[in-house]
Amino acid sequence: MQPQRDDIVVLRRAPYRDADWIVTALARERGVISAIARGARRSRRRFQAGLGPFFVFSASLRRRPKGELWDLDSADVAQGFSSLAADVAATAHASYGTELVRELLPAERPEPEVFALLVELYDALATAGPSAPALRSFELRLLALVGLAPSLTRCTRCGRHLPIDEDGEVGFSPAQGGAVCAACEPAHAGMSLGAAARSLLIAAAELPIAEAAASLAPSDRGTSRAARDAMVRLVLHHVGKPLRSLEFIAKLRQGGAGGATKDREA
Amino acid sequence: MADPVAHLSRHLARLPGIGEKTATRLAFHLVTGPAAHARELAAALLEAVDATQLCSACMNLTDTDPCRLCADASRDPTTLCVVAQPSDVMAIDRAGQFRGRYHVLHGLLSPLDGVSPDDLRIAELVRRLEPAGEDGERAEVREVILATSAGVEGETTAMYLARLLKPLGVAVSRIASGIPVGGELEYSDQATIARALEGRSAL
Numbered sequence: 001m002q003p004q005r006d007d008i009v010v011l012r013r014a015p016y017r018d019a020d021w022i023v024t025a026l027a028r029e030r031g032v033i034s035a036i037a038r039g040a041r042r043s044r045r046r047f048q049a050g051l052g053p054f055f056v057f058s059a060s061l062r063r064r065p066k067g068e069l070w071d072l073d074s075a076d077v078a079q080g081f082s083s084l085a086a087d088v089a090a091t092a093h094a095s096y097g098t099e100l101v102r103e104l105l106p107a108e109r110p111e112p113e114v115f116a117l118l119v120e121l122y123d124a125l126a127t128a129g130p131s132a133p134a135l136r137s138f139e140l141r142l143l144a145l146v147g148l149a150p151s152l153t154r155c156t157r158c159g160r161h162l163p164i165d166e167d168g169e170v171g172f173s174p175a176q177g178g179a180v181c182a183a184c185e186p187a188h189a190g191m192s193l194g195a196a197a198r199s200l201l202i203a204a205a206e207l208p209i210a211e212a213a214a215s216l217a218p219s220d221r222g223t224s225r226a227a228r229d230a231m232v233r234l235v236l237h238h239v240g241k242p243l244r245s246l247e248f249i250a251k252l253r254q255g256g257a258g259g260a261t262k263d264r265e266a
Numbered sequence: 267m268a269d270p271v272a273h274l275s276r277h278l279a280r281l282p283g284i285g286e287k288t289a290t291r292l293a294f295h296l297v298t299g300p301a302a303h304a305r306e307l308a309a310a311l312l313e314a315v316d317a318t319q320l321c322s323a324c325m326n327l328t329d330t331d332p333c334r335l336c337a338d339a340s341r342d343p344t345t346l347c348v349v350a351q352p353s354d355v356m357a358i359d360r361a362g363q364f365r366g367r368y369h370v371l372h373g374l375l376s377p378l379d380g381v382s383p384d385d386l387r388i389a390e391l392v393r394r395l396e397p398a399g400e401d402g403e404r405a406e407v408r409e410v411i412l413a414t415s416a417g418v419e420g421e422t423t424a425m426y427l428a429r430l431l432k433p434l435g436v437a438v439s440r441i442a443s444g445i446p447v448g449g450e451l452e453y454s455d456q457a458t459i460a461r462a463l464e465g466r467s468a469l
């Protein structure tokens with residue numbers, strides 16, 4: 001098999017045999033692939049930066065004759081976001097984005113826009129530090145790219161337009177995929193979403209991640225939390241299982257050390 | 267268990283670096299070889315597991331508590347070298363440059379893998395740096411050298427620890443980047459490790 005070149009971001013890395021990694025990666029042109037990197041835990045020449053997360057690697061790949069796996073022959077750093085590591089909360093936020101991509105994308109479906117979005121997230125977090133609005137922008141744009149965008153301005157059941165100023169709260173149902181009007185769901189059986197949190201999400205869905213981080217820093221903590229809770233519940237509904245990075249962020253918030261200040265929350 | 271050989275090979279396959287095929291080969295090798303060899307292996311395995319514990323001071327694997335490195339009075343108690351794994355202690359000590367004490371974290375922070383601060387031996391490290399006992403006397407440690415690898419997890423862990431430990435009034439330093447980026451310490455040669463310790467910088 002002829003080697004092929006593609007840019008990859010590592011989504012998961014597990015040790016295999018003595019010196020290999022088994023890698024799940026998002027390749028720009030090929031989507032999510034699984035590959036064996038032989039000798040990668042020893043060779044710094046063929047595999048730069050330890051084949052770690054939060055790098056764009058220029059990779060040489062070969063499809064193995066049988067099965068789903070690729071051979072990853074080499075990986076050179078094309079773009080790095082090393083300043084993420086300076087802040088454990090920024091690393092945690094970048095990990096959340098990485099884990100979401102890993103869980104939401106099927107294998108080997110080309111998703112160049114998701115690739116670009118993930119790199120955009122790393123770049124924004126490396127530049128501006130951990131940021132809740134950055135995560136909201138990322139979540140909403142990722143869900144839109146994979147066809148799971150929540151409805152925020154119309155009732156998901158009857159399609160009625162839900163203006164922002166109308167009596168403050170609307171219902172929000174992860175299972176039904178977004179906002180629901182009072183007529184369709186009088187008791188707000190899922191959860192409710194206030195006007196400020198809903199406008200934050202509507203704005204975040206349209207903005208580049210860096211701009212969301214800079215301009216949507218919430219004036220009050222309640223709004224930030226409400227927006228987060230709605231999105232996290234929606235995301236967990238789609239993923240269908242707990243996310244390790246979210247549990248990490250929750251523990252960091254409880255533990256306090258090095259973490260618990262404003263905006264370090266997800 | 268219907269098939270004891272299959273049962274054995276399933277257990278072997280859980281070992282790092284052992285695939286299903288190798289596990290099956292090893293299982294057949296063990297059951298078709300001399301029974302005495304298998305019994306000796308089983309006894310050695312149990313003995314090693316029963317005799318090995320974590321040193322109550324440095325958290326390294328040991329058969330005595332405190333471990334030999336912590337009990338060695340000729341080693342400098344004012345300098346602590348923090349590493350991810352017991353194998354890193356061996357690698358650094360072999361290089362011969364470092365004559366202080368160690369602390370083993372048993373892993374690195376990794377939000378992607380769900381490894382958070384309370385999964386590591388960080389509380390035990392902090393305890394070693396806090397004033398000793400009720401008389402309020404300070405612990406003897408003056409410098410902590412963070413010798414985690416240069417990959418994302420190693421860097422994140424080092425930066426997290428620096429932020430946590432500096433308020434405790436100890437000097438915190440990081441080994442020079444001579445340790446390969448993301449490379450594992452155990453694969454580094456002795457000269458590289460010695461140079462990385464020599465060239466450490468304050469955080």
Ligand SMILES: [Zn+2]
Pocket residue numbers: 155156157158159160180181182183184185
């Ligand atoms: Zn409705």
Ligand SMILES: [Zn+2]
Pocket residue numbers: 321322323324325326332333334335336337
């Ligand atoms: Zn010890």
